[in-house]
Amino acid sequence: MPKSHNNGITVKELTKNFKVHEREAGLRGALHSLMKRSFRTVTAVDSISFGIEPGEIVGFLGPNGAGKTTTMKMLSGLLHPSGGTIDVGGYVPFQQKEAFKKRITLVMGQKSQLIWDIPAAETFLINQAIYEIPDAQYRETVGELTDLLDLEPLLKKPVRTLSLGERMKCELAASLLHRPEIIFLDEPTIGLDVNMQETVRRFIKAYNERFNATILLTSHYMADVTALCKRVIIINHGRILFDGDLNQLVSTHAPFKVAKLVFSKQVEEVDLDRYGTLLHYEYPQASIQIPREEVSQQASRMLADLPVQDFTIEDPPMEDVIGMAFAAKEGA
Amino acid sequence: MRKLTTLWRVYIRWMKIHWAILLEYRGDTFFYMLGGFISPIVTLAVWMTVSGGGSIGSYDQRDFILYFLSIMFVSRLTASWDAWEVEVHIREGTLSGYLLRPSSYLHYRIAENLVYKLFYGVVMVVAWIIAWPLTDVVRISLEPVHVLSILLAILLACATRYLLYYNLGLLGFWTTRTSAIVGFVEALSMFLSGRIAPYALLPDWVRESQSFTPFYWNLGFPVDIMTGKLTGAAVWQGLGVQAIWLVLFIAAYSVLWKQGLRKHSAVGG
Ligand SMILES: Nc1ncnc2c1ncn2[C@@H]1O[C@H](COP(=O)(O)OP(=O)(O)OP(=O)(O)O)[C@@H](O)[C@H]1O
Ligand SMILES: [Mg+2]
Numbered sequence: 001m002p003k004s005h006n007n008g009i010t011v012k013e014l015t016k017n018f019k020v021h022e023r024e025a026g027l028r029g030a031l032h033s034l035m036k037r038s039f040r041t042v043t044a045v046d047s048i049s050f051g052i053e054p055g056e057i058v059g060f061l062g063p064n065g066a067g068k069t070t071t072m073k074m075l076s077g078l079l080h081p082s083g084g085t086i087d088v089g090g091y092v093p094f095q096q097k098e099a100f101k102k103r104i105t106l107v108m109g110q111k112s113q114l115i116w117d118i119p120a121a122e123t124f125l126i127n128q129a130i131y132e133i134p135d136a137q138y139r140e141t142v143g144e145l146t147d148l149l150d151l152e153p154l155l156k157k158p159v160r161t162l163s164l165g166e167r168m169k170c171e172l173a174a175s176l177l178h179r180p181e182i183i184f185l186d187e188p189t190i191g192l193d194v195n196m197q198e199t200v201r202r203f204i205k206a207y208n209e210r211f212n213a214t215i216l217l218t219s220h221y222m223a224d225v226t227a228l229c230k231r232v233i234i235i236n237h238g239r240i241l242f243d244g245d246l247n248q249l250v251s252t253h254a255p256f257k258v259a260k261l262v263f264s265k266q267v268e269e270v271d272l273d274r275y276g277t278l279l280h281y282e283y284p285q286a287s288i289q290i291p292r293e294e295v296s297q298q299a300s301r302m303l304a305d306l307p308v309q310d311f312t313i314e315d316p317p318m319e320d321v322i323g324m325a326f327a328a329k330e331g332a
Numbered sequence: 333m334r335k336l337t338t339l340w341r342v343y344i345r346w347m348k349i350h351w352a353i354l355l356e357y358r359g360d361t362f363f364y365m366l367g368g369f370i371s372p373i374v375t376l377a378v379w380m381t382v383s384g385g386g387s388i389g390s391y392d393q394r395d396f397i398l399y400f401l402s403i404m405f406v407s408r409l410t411a412s413w414d415a416w417e418v419e420v421h422i423r424e425g426t427l428s429g430y431l432l433r434p435s436s437y438l439h440y441r442i443a444e445n446l447v448y449k450l451f452y453g454v455v456m457v458v459a460w461i462i463a464w465p466l467t468d469v470v471r472i473s474l475e476p477v478h479v480l481s482i483l484l485a486i487l488l489a490c491a492t493r494y495l496l497y498y499n500l501g502l503l504g505f506w507t508t509r510t511s512a513i514v515g516f517v518e519a520l521s522m523f524l525s526g527r528i529a530p531y532a533l534l535p536d537w538v539r540e541s542q543s544f545t546p547f548y549w550n551l552g553f554p555v556d557i558m559t560g561k562l563t564g565a566a567v568w569q570g571l572g573v574q575a576i577w578l579v580l581f582i583a584a585y586s587v588l589w590k591q592g593l594r595k596h597s598a599v600g601g
Contacts, residue, residue, distance in 0.1 A: 018597060078428050078598040096593075098434035106432055111600045113429030117353050126349060129341040130435040132334075 007054040007089050007103075007181045007214045009075065014084035016045040016070050016238075044070040046238035047084065055212040057204075059219070059229035059246065061322055067238040068218045069108070072184045075216070076106040089182050089214075102131055105180040109187035112171055114159045120170035121155040124177060131178035138177070145173040148203050165192045172200065176207065183207075185217040189224055201227045222317055234322055241322075241329050253325040254316045257295050259288045259302065262310035275302055284309070289316075342435050346443030354447060365452060368408050375528055376400035389533050395559065397469045399530055402555040405460070407527065408452045409486055410493045410550060414441055418501025419510040425600030431593075438498075445494060472558055481567050485554035488574035493550040495581035502585070505592030520545070526552025532561065546577045 022038050045067040052058050060068050073079040075086060077093030077100065086093055091100035114123045128138045146152055149169045154162060162170065172188065185204065189197040201224060208215055208228075219225060225232060225246065232249060234242040242249055259276070263284045272278045275298045276290035290298050295313060302308065315321075354361055379396050382388065391399065418441065421427040430437040463470045472478075500517060504510045522528060524538065524547040531539055531552050542548040553570050556562040562570065 073428075073598050076432060078431055079596070080594045096431070101432060101434035104432075106428075108428075108600070111425060111428060113432070115349060115353075117356050118349060122349050122352070126342070126345045127433070129338065129345045130433050132338050 007212075008087075009050075009052040009089070009182065009214065009216070010085075010087040011051070011071075011075070012049050012085045013047045014045055014049070014071065014074060014086060015043065015047050015082045016067075016074060016079060017082045018042045018044055043238050045074070048235065048238070048240050049084075050233055050240065050243055052214055052216060054214050055208070056231065057208055057215040057217065057228050059225040059232040060216050060235065061218065061225065061232055062235040062241075063319070063322065066235045068235060069186055070238075071235070072106060072186050072216065072218070076104055076184050077101070078106070102178060103180055104182045104184070105175040105178075106184040107172060107175045107186065107188055109168065109190035112159075112167065114167065114170055114174060116158075116160050118158055119156050120151075120159055120162075120174065123159075123170075123174050124155075127174055127177050133178055137179075141177055141179065142173075145176065148206065149173055149199065165196045168192060169196075169200070172203070179211060181211065181213050183213050183215045185215060187218055187220065189219060189221055197221065197223065204228060220319070222315060222321075226315070234325060236322075236326055242325050249325060250315065250321060251292065253328060254321040256289050256291050256316070258314050258316055259290055259295075259299065260312045260314060261286045261288070261302065261306070261308055263307050264309040265307040267306055271306070339439070342439055343443050343446075346440055347447050350444040350447040354451065361448075361451075365408065365455070368411065369404055371527070372400045372404045372407070379529070390561070391530060391533065394469050395530075395561075398472070398559050399555065401470065402558040403527060403551065405456055406486060406489065406554045406558070407551055408456060409449055410490045410554075411448075411452075412445060412494045412497040414445070414494065415497040415500040415510065415514045417441065417444075418498060419504035422501070422504035422596070423508065423599070425598060427596070428598045428600070431596075431598075441498065442494075449490065473560060478557075478560075481571070482554065482557050484571055485557050485567075485574065488571065488578055489550045489554050492546055492574060492578045492581055495578070495585055496546060496550070499581060499584050499588055502588040502592050505588075505595045521547045521550075524548060525550060526555060530561070531556065543573065546581075549574045549577055 018041070019039050020042055022040050048067075048071065060071070062068055070079065074081050075088055075093055077096045080094050088100070089103050091097055091103075093100065093104075114120050115126075124142060127133070133141070146155070149172065151169060151173060154166050154170055159167060159170070168188065168191070176183075188204070189200050192200065204215065204217070205228060207213060215228075217224065217228060229246055231244065232242070232246050233240060234249075256276075258279065263286070266283055267286075269278065269281055272281060272286055272288060276288045276294070279287045279289050281287075288302075290313075299311070299313060303311065376396060376399075379388075379391075379400075380393070383391070383393070383396065385393065387393075387395075421430075421437075427437060430440060460470055496517075497514070500510065500514050503513060507513075524541065524545050526534075526548060531542065531548060542552075549570070553562070553574065557567055557570075
């Protein structure tokens with residue numbers, strides 16, 4: 001397969017079933033399972049199809065247990081699909097060809113390829129050898145990553161002594177040394193503080209622009225998604241609920257914003273109801289849901305009428321938007 | 333050619349890493365090595381008492397001492413803890429990090445094994461050399477063909493025993509009860525490998541089983557060559573049997589690995 005082959009992804013009717021061994025708790029359960037093992041099939045991914053263009057960043061969203069990680073594991077060749085087909089950059093992932101592995105990476109926020117007892121720099125070196133990265137390119141890439149992610153003080157410390165966020169940065173760097181063209185990021189910002197999340201986001205964006213890499217990203221943080229993804233795919237119970245433009249998703253399913261206020265004086269609840277739907281009020285804080293098209297008008301009214309000490313307008317949390325998209329789908 | 337160069341670099345890197353880890357945990361390594369010596373010493377003491385200074389069968393005092401020294405030597409060199417490591421990597425999902433990279437997990441494991449083998453090997457050969465002028469018990473024949481056959485037998489035993497445990501670890505793809513299975517195999521091996529007594533002193537039915545299990549070939553056989561109890565054609569035939577076991581285990585490895593990956597559930601994340 002020529003290296004110039006496109007970096008797109010095509011998934012057709014992809015399915016993954018897990019067979020789980022069920023055991024009741026307690027002694028009776030243990031005895032019972034000795035005699036007769038009962039299995040249950042869990043369909044983690046249920047016949048999903050989608051395509052991703054080269055160079056696209058797509059957000060892969062859904063509640064816990066939706067099937068995001070399972071899908072990513074199949075896309076990166078770790079899991080054997082129970083059904084359907086996958087084409088990632090011209091390869092069938094599960095065949096685990098070396099040329100395929102050199103072009104992709106999977107970063108899991110909760111799993112590490114770094115070796116625990118020694119400094120991350122050693123993992124970089126082993127990856128240089130494994131991926132056959134020429135010295136000059138290796139030095140250049142490590143230099144860049146070190147600058148972008150501010151790794152300098154971290155690389156010489158044993159990995160086990162790093163903080164969660166520090167480890168994540170090293171993890172990202174180790175996974176990108178070979179300059180993969182197709183990247184699966186499973187919750188890359190999990191457990192990071194706000195600054196660090198921002199750094200990682202900017203870094204992902206820069207990497208995508210520089211190498212025109214195709215990126216599929218999961219996150220439970222709305223900010224990651226809005227900062228990086230034009231397009232999102234929403235999955236729940238292993239099925240795709242929405243695949244399309246993020247703006248369209250938010251405007252159809254969440255046609256409102258949430259105003260958060262902090263008051264300097266007590267206000268009557270009835271006074272707040274006039275500006276929108278009051279979601280929550282407990283002096284001194286209140287949150288009010290306002291239709292998108294009324295936001296600026298209502299905001300200036302509130303600032304004029306009420307003893308406002310602090311004021312912000314936010315998008316509803318991603319979970320809510322997904323929840324509403326889901327509810328709409330169920331209702332339809 | 334490029335592939336070989338890459339493999340060489342990968343091994344060197346992994347070995348450096350495992351060496352660093354060995355040093356990090358040198359206390360553990362030391363006690364682990366010491367622990368490995370206790371069982372042969374105890375067994376030897378038992379046999380010395382039982383024989384009461386005389387001989388049993390074809391074994392006199394010197395034979396017993398040399399036998400158990402050689403058991404220590406060979407068993408330490410052929411030791412493998414991969415059944416546990418591989419099983420843990422599968423069960424905890426760490427294996428995924430290795431599967432994602434374009435270099436077999438097996439290389440990573442073998443590199444670790446080599447580091448410990450080199451380390452133990454050097455320590456034990458030095459100890460043997462120091463003992464050489466002090467006692468004639470350790471003075472084995474240094475005839476080139478003899479030394480060569482010892483080396484070959486140990487090499488084949490290392491590879492076979494390594495793959496035996498590695499393959500047991502791979503059962504982790506199917507079951508979470510690997511350690512029970514390993515425990516059973518260990519118990520069998522204790523008796524059938526020659527660890528408790530030289531094969532020549534074991535009951536007939538045990539001796540008759542020797543061709544049908546790999547255990548003798550992984551330990552007793554190299555030891556019998558070292559101690560000079562086996563000579564001539566029997567040595568070369570034995571090396572052939574070892575080679576057959578090795579081929580069998582390689583075949584088992586490729587089947588288990590291939591089928592196992594289909595079962596693999598890459599837990600975590
Ligand atoms: N190895 C496994 N064996 C059995 N069931 C599994 C296995 N891995 C995942 N599952 C099940 O498959 C479903 C999907 O899991 P998955 O990890 O893909 O969810 P997710 O969308 O990544 O969720 P989260 O946001 O919590 O990370 C869950 O119900 C999970 O319990
Ligand atoms: Mg997940």
